[in-house]
Amino acid sequence: MNTPKSLEEISDLLLQIASLLMISGANTNRVNTSISRFASVLNCEVFNLTSQKTIILTITDNNTKKSFTRVKNIPPHKIDFAIISRISNASWNAISGQWTFQEISEKIDFIKEQKKYSKYITLIAVSFSGAGFCNIFGGDYLNMLVAFFSTLVGLFVLQLAHKKQFNGYINVFLASFIASMLACTGIIYNIGTNPEATLATSILFLVPGVALINSFTDLLDKNVINGMVRFTHGVMTVLSMALGLFLAMLIFQIK
Template sequence: MDSSKELIKATNLLLEISSLLMVSGANTIRVNLSINRFALGLNFKTSCFISHKSIVMTLYEEDSTQSCTRVKNIPPHAINFSIISAISKASWEAATENWTLEQISNEIKKITSQKKYSTLLVLVAVSLAGAGFCNIFRGDYLNMLVAFISTLVGLIVFQLTHRQNFNVYIRIFLGSLIASFIAGLGVVYHIGINPQTALATSILYLVPGVALINSFTDLLDNNIINGMVRFTTGFMTVLAMALGLFITMLIFQLN
């Protein structure tokens, strides 16, 4: 293969991998480390500018004047730690075993084609987690049932609005409002010993843990722009959650 064509093909592939990592919820340092390992296996050097919405990547050979620069927009994020872990593992193998471009491409295709959890399983698992949190905060079985149902319905609304391409903060607000409204009925009708625990835990499935943790790690690594963007995203998410809960408390006049 002509060296310039190989350089272009390698740049496009590494750009795709870095975008996939960002979409899946990797922090900036993880993206850079993984891409550098892949490039090392191909005997290239990389220079990347990674933002929350786009990636600018330059790939070059150290002993050559040839280089290739590409820009890619990052699609909406969909957290998937399995993909991050698999790509990280593949990057180590690519660096130590000097994988070819074709081997890397085939491995990435294999990773992206992995079977995902079914929607029903996700709904049940997240709802059980909500009920579990309610139990941790001393809710009884009735409170746990209310937390389970409110989380389940809220998450269904969140997923349906996602399919209708609603704004992400509108989706979070509606998910919080519906979940807290159902849990609020438990408080009004005094269902269980501590109905307020079901209300407090019904919206925990919306907590932006990944965004806030990544913002902290990015700031520590001096990726200031990404750190601030992710912190702002997390803050806006918490604000949308709080607004939904506040309206429910206003409707039922809860303290």
């Protein structure tokens, strides 16, 4: 059997898993549950304190009762539900198959190396969703076309700002402002039968749904600190969106 050399190796692996789940958008309870499953397979017990930016983890060997504590900073979040699902499935498979340390480590490396959708596919797909929302809100095909391009340009600005490593709330403000400016042209030139629907839906791609949902699930699971942090982050994101929309409407004198 391929066994780890020390508790330090196990703690590094569990911290890597916890960090990967957090940056992918998992709630706190899922993070705690997943690493507890992996720890049980390795005959260890884990105690951890997880926040938005830091994880403190203590692991104890069930045989020797020796403990090891390590702290890890969490990198910027990047939502990826596929990673959360794969790690959750891997944790159950590890228990049923009694995986070794090496098998768990190789599986996590494999999950990390999975290809993601390119930014161009994301741009097109999200833009079509923006156009679809416009149709749901009563927009015609011309309104949907304006919503498509507004969302496309707004998301492109957001991706570019992220690449430049600007503050996250500034990124949202810039994307909201640019998307709203383009949508406002539809109102100014009276494009389509319901140009107001274009303006209302052009910034929906910025709604922090994951942060707000996780905030409530964390609060329900009594992870109060993380719940409040995520709720505050969601509110700040919504305020940044609203500021960009308000400034665009102010420039075009739209009421």
